[in-house]
Amino acid sequence: MFRLNLTFVAVAWALLQAHLILISVTIPQAHAWPTPTKWLPHFKSQRPQRDYARRNLKTISSIYNLTVYPNQLPIFQAGGAGVPNGLFNKNVVGRVDPVGNFTDFEESVEYFFALSPLPQGNPAKAAITGYQITEFSSQCRDVAASVVYLYCSVVNPGCADHGKPLPPLKQVAFWRFDEHGAVLKYDAWIPNLNTWVESTTAANADDPQSRASAIAQICGATQTRCQGPNAQWSSVEECMTALSQKSYGSYDEAWGDNIVCRSIHVVLTQVRPDVHCPHVGPTGGGKCVDEPYPANYFSDKALYGQPTGETFMCD
Numbered sequence: 001m002f003r004l005n006l007t008f009v010a011v012a013w014a015l016l017q018a019h020l021i022l023i024s025v026t027i028p029q030a031h032a033w034p035t036p037t038k039w040l041p042h043f044k045s046q047r048p049q050r051d052y053a054r055r056n057l058k059t060i061s062s063i064y065n066l067t068v069y070p071n072q073l074p075i076f077q078a079g080g081a082g083v084p085n086g087l088f089n090k091n092v093v094g095r096v097d098p099v100g101n102f103t104d105f106e107e108s109v110e111y112f113f114a115l116s117p118l119p120q121g122n123p124a125k126a127a128i129t130g131y132q133i134t135e136f137s138s139q140c141r142d143v144a145a146s147v148v149y150l151y152c153s154v155v156n157p158g159c160a161d162h163g164k165p166l167p168p169l170k171q172v173a174f175w176r177f178d179e180h181g182a183v184l185k186y187d188a189w190i191p192n193l194n195t196w197v198e199s200t201t202a203a204n205a206d207d208p209q210s211r212a213s214a215i216a217q218i219c220g221a222t223q224t225r226c227q228g229p230n231a232q233w234s235s236v237e238e239c240m241t242a243l244s245q246k247s248y249g250s251y252d253e254a255w256g257d258n259i260v261c262r263s264i265h266v267v268l269t270q271v272r273p274d275v276h277c278p279h280v281g282p283t284g285g286g287k288c289v290d291e292p293y294p295a296n297y298f299s300d301k302a303l304y305g306q307p308t309g310e311t312f313m314c315d
């Protein structure tokens, strides 16, 4: 114990020295420190030891900034290769309730950015057009918690409704970072997603016409994008008949063998058809499958590779 403490003190001291050197090099006017911070008003004093909080906030802010249209386009087109370095670790894994778990870099990136709505891709011409991190805390180097408001509006240049505000989305998240400040693990939640979809698109799960048009859209897109070895159905009609037998689902439980799940995953067939086409096909390809609650929501040990309750704790 004693040895450990001594080592700890030595390391802390070395870190402090490193900071002092850094400060004296980068900030010649010592009286200019501390600078007022707009970004973390609840920090009473801005000590150099807390620079990781600034670093972590910057990573999260840059991630959400890439969901703002049209910043996601390069990622939509190039997948992971379009993501700036330093935001996600190559081994990132995480979960976004109620949409799914994402067990590698490409999946995580696709979820965060390729699913950010394209105005051309939805009848409401909705897109995320701004964001604000409204709550943030990072008490240690490797872990942070945040809440973001993703502000949405109509993107329809030249038309009267262009710029019309739409209801915002909220995302609550815990994050774990690697030593360079890139996200290694995340556990996020989008509350009221179903209400957001309904109020934004005027879609109504109880209305047969809404359901039919959602199914027609999925089947049309599937037949266009999932061809050759990726084909799922022999025709649009076969697809529509089969999907009409399935339950519609809810965006608050968008993780099932239903229409809602396929309406999300069909977006990703544009990015990697070989991977995502099975998710919109007859079986749901292991993604749009019925796993009764609470199977996926608490599988922390399998997802994060650590005992439940460790991943997002400060050591």
Ligand SMILES: *[C@@H]1O[C@H](CO)[C@@H](O)[C@H](O)[C@H]1NC(C)=O
Residues within 6 Å of the ligand: 061, 062, 065, 071
């Ligand atoms: C957000 O992205 C835009 C476009 O790439 C960029 O100009 C801006 O600096 C970014 N802002 C932040 C806070 O990252």
Ligand SMILES: *[C@@H]1O[C@H](CO)[C@@H](O)[C@H](O)[C@H]1NC(C)=O
Residues within 6 Å of the ligand: 100, 101, 286, 287, 288, 289, 291, 296, 299, 302, 303, 304
């Ligand atoms: C992730 O979700 C899939 C279903 O979408 C499930 O089969 C799998 O067991 C889950 N994995 C973990 C680690 O939670």
